[in-house]
Amino acid sequence: MKLPDFEPYKIYAPVILRLGVCAVFLYFGVNEVLRPNEFLIWLPSFTADLPIPQSVLVFLIGLALVFFGILLLAGIFTRISAVFLAGHVGSVSISLGVSQIGVRDFGLALATFALAVFGPDKFSLDRKISLKARMIITAVFAVALLIVAVFLYIGMTIQ
16 A cells, blocks of 8 residues: 655644644643642642742743743744743653653653744744734733733632
């Protein structure tokens, strides 16, 4: 049985990788923002000694995952976003050690780092719009995410 010729579709490989990786980061980011207490078990023990509550730390990590996940999804500041996300999941992998989840996260870190090495693909906004436009989009998105986060956090503390 002969495999189909995928050569014409190679330009889509980085986009497919970007979409898949972003789905994972956005899933966990949104869930960490909405239900931070469910993720406390995954925090390293030293985080109990930090001057902020662990649930707030998880909430902030979730916000960062959503922020950089959406930037990477859109292909805005692709390399910066991918390096941040790869570093995050790589540090999680290291803290978990050689385990099923640790090895899986290590693979995810390498896949995300590969996006940083590759840089913006043909369909990234990095290649379509100016630096000034990307900075404006990022700033507006950051402010909007911060406003939503404040309301979510206030809602969680009232309950």
